[in-house]
Amino acid sequence: MAEPPTPTALVWLKRDLRARDHAPLAEAGRFERALAVYLIEPAWRSSPEFHPQHARFALGALAALQAELAGRGLPLLVLEGEAVATFEALRRAHGITHLFSHEETGPGWSYERDRAVARWCRATGVAWTEFAQTGVVRRLKSRDGWAGLWERRMNTPEVLMPAGWRGLPLCPTLLPLALPEPPQPARGATEADAWATLDGFLAGRGRGYSRSLSSPLTAETHCSRLSEHLAFGTISMRCVHQATQAAIHGAADSGLARDLRSFAGRLRWHCHFMQKLEDEPxxxxxxxxxxxxxxxxxxxxxxxxxxxxxxxxxxxxxxxxxxxxxxxxxxxxxxxxxxxxxxxxxxxxxxxxxxxxxxxxxxxxxxxxxxxxxxxxxxxxxxxxxxxxxxxxxxxxxxxxxxxxxxxxxxxxxxxxxxxxxxxxxxxxxxxxxxxxxxxxxxxxxxxxxxxxxxxxxxxxGSRKAGLPATRRARPRRDPEPGQGRLF
Ligand SMILES: Cc1cc2nc3c(=O)[nH]c(=O)nc-3n(C[C@H](O)[C@H](O)[C@H](O)COP(=O)(O)OP(=O)(O)OC[C@H]3O[C@@H](n4cnc5c(N)ncnc54)[C@H](O)[C@@H]3O)c2cc1C
Missing domain, CATH: 1.10.579.10 (DNA Cyclobutane Dipyrimidine Photolyase, subunit A, domain 3)
Incomplete structure (x- = not known):
């Protein structure tokens, strides 16, 4: 009788380029053999939203992550290729039995690719587990109670990193990609950069946030500047939320606490808007x-x-x-x-x-x-x-x-x-x-x-909670006449 395959985990990194608060990486720590992969997908590079600056940021984050994970025994491969073909090659070469990733609320091409991966998993018997990483709820039935769900998710303790992984004996690679020069100097893209950006904001750069938001002269410094880190997942929304709540409670300066509360509300907006695409691609x-x-x-x-x-x-x-x-x-x-x-x-x-x-x-x-x-x-x-x-x-x-x-x-x-x-x-x-x-x-x-x-x-x-961007809760009795609309 043939031996059952050795349980082997493949962690598929997407928009979650960090080690901390990372459920798929934590799950792989339990396996006898594990491997992580990030794909530079041709479908991404040929999509109309793509710009080389996006790949450069991802590669910057990956270089640091690769070194950190390798130090703990987990090889991280960075490969250029479509998901199904690459996973099948990895399955044949290494006997992958489990696939772990975060859920993604992305453009149509990524949705189609996820469906293809799901079909491949069914055909090959690979067990795919996806974890939520933001407040976005998959297969949401109703928006009622959504804000409460968000709070609960964001207040659960962060996922702890395993002490180490039993990684497959592979040589990690970071492919040199032929990308044109970015139009601006690359900003710090690593997980450490994300934390430094957050810490600096909470410790004082956020003072004056609310009144500095709107002017392009002041926003550059007093806004958090976390958006690219949240987009590429070099820091988790939960960690940002929890660190912000701790800073609000610890703020001796009530002005800073007020500014941080205003910032904290916007973290919920982030997921509120993403939920719309999740619900209606x-x-x-x-x-x-x-x-x-x-x-x-x-x-x-x-x-x-x-x-x-x-x-x-x-x-x-x-x-x-x-x-x-x-x-x-x-x-x-x-x-x-x-x-x-x-x-x-x-x-x-x-x-x-x-x-x-x-x-x-x-x-x-x-x-x-x-x-x-x-x-x-x-x-x-x-x-x-x-x-x-x-x-x-x-x-x-x-x-x-x-x-x-x-x-x-x-x-x-x-x-x-x-x-x-x-x-x-x-x-x-x-x-x-x-x-x-x-x-x-x-x-x-x-x-x-x-x-x-x-x-x-x-x-x-529509939002159900006060504090989210204004939506019309009830029909207005009268719209302004043409020409009377407000100018901002
Ligand atoms: C037309 C348009 C397109 C936008 N496209 C994006 C986008 O692709 N990616 C993106 O992250 N933001 C987008 N925003 C929202 C917002 O402009 C940016 O999140 C913000 O300017 C990023 O800077 P910051 O991280 O310093 O923001 P901060 O003011 O410090 O806010 C902290 C975080 O809260 C979230 N946030 C803040 N404002 C909003 C908002 N209005 N709606 C949803 N989330 C918010 C973001 O995650 C942001 O990083 C868009 C806004 C407009 C008007």
Whole structure:
């Protein structure tokens, strides 16, 4: 009789590039033989959201993780290849019996790949266990009680790292990949960098967080700057939450504690927005509110050459609206922008330039080092007015400049040609563009179809807890008349 196979664990690292609070790695510690793998998947590299800066960040994190895990006996392979083919090769070579990974709420290609891996596991008898790593709940039945679930998950003790692994005798490899130079100096990508960023923020950099959030001049320093670490999983959401709660309780300075409480609420938003993509994967390509389909060019309506020219000008930061162009140039140079300026960029594309959110969203997904699909596509739609449930917000670049860059320091920093003849004239007439946008959007929102749909969207995706971004809990009695919409 043939010997039963030696239980052999394969840990599949995805957006969880850390050793601490890592359930799949902990589980593999119990096995007689274990191996970890990270895949640079061709489907990722050819996806429209991909930018080489993303792979560089991942490789930076992996280099440190590989050394740490090797020191404890676990080889980590970094391979270029599709999941099923690579796993099958590893199974044949090493007799893999178990696969461990974290759940992922990703773009369509990753969803399809997970389904293919599930089929491969069924066909080969490999047992696949997936663990949650954020507050996102898989197969969620209802949003009622979601915030409580989030709290409970975030307050459970972190998963402890095993003392060591009985790793397969392999030589870990880190493949040299032919990636073009990134557009900005690589920021620290390791787990140690993530903790240093968090510790510095909690210890004092976060003082003034709430009042510094909106200006691009102050946000750079006083925001946590954890987004890329959360996106690549170099630190877990649970660890950030628990360290923040400890800092709030320990803060002698009540101003700092207030700022940290405001930050803590945003950690829940992170998962709240990701949950929307988890519950409805199609929102990366189609409107939450289907009554808004076909509203703008690029959404089932062909883009004209003029539409394309406006999109190109926006992507390249040459719209002739200095605050908009300065933001795009900062993003191109650094891979990061604060929330308010992201919202203004998108609002401008959607309302001033009357562009559907998908093409601008792909451009931003590539430029954001912290691209997190669930947050990104929900926010793209929210700022474009296609969720059907959120208050319409149209940002005026001039007002944002007055409020957040009154002396022009930010614009001068990122737009050296501002104020010179080389700087372009505005590409649209702002007043006429906004009149058109408000007429179309408010007109649509007043229809019975839009009202009915809004109730269903609120039920499925809307927040139930005060403190989350405003959604319409009940139908407004009266929408503003065209032209009366608020400018932010
Ligand atoms: C159009 C648009 C697209 C966006 N795309 C992304 C994205 O791809 N990835 C991403 O992480 N954030 C995205 N955001 C949200 C937000 O702008 C960033 O999380 C934030 O600027 C990151 O900087 P920080 O880590 O210093 O934030 P902090 O203010 O220090 O916040 C801490 C963390 O809370 C979470 N968070 C903060 N604000 C929000 C928010 N409004 N919604 C959801 N989570 C939030 C993030 O995880 C962030 O890292 C987007 C916002 C807009 C308007």
């Amino acid at each position: 199609a929102i990366e390509v189609r409107n939450f509110a289907r009554s808004h389909d076909g509203l703008r060019p690029g959404d089932g309506v062909a883009m004209t050459a003029a539409d394309q020219a406006r999109l190109d000008a926006w992507c390249e930061g040459r719209t002739g609206f200095p605050m908009v162009d300065a933001c795009m140039r900062q993003l191109q140079a650094t891979g990061w922008l604060n929330f308010r300026m992201r919202a203004m960029l998108v609002s401008f594309a959607a309302h001033h330039l009357w562009l559907h959110w998908r093409a601008p969203g792909l451009h931003l997904a590539r430029l954001f080092l912290d691209f997190e699909p669930g947050i990104h596509w929900s926010q793209m739609q929210m700022q474009s007015g296609t969720t059907g449930i959120n208050t319409l917000r149209i940002y005026s670049p001039a007002k944002q400049a007055l409020d957040h860059d009154p002396e022009g320091r930010y614009r001068r920093r990122w737009l050296p040609d501002w104020g010179t003849p080389a700087y372009p004239a505005p590409i649209v007439d702002e007043a006429a563009a906004l009149r058109h946008a408000k007429e179309r959007l408010y007109g649509l929102r007043r229809t019975e179809a839009a009202h009915q749909e809004a109730d269903a969207i609120q039920q499925r995706h």
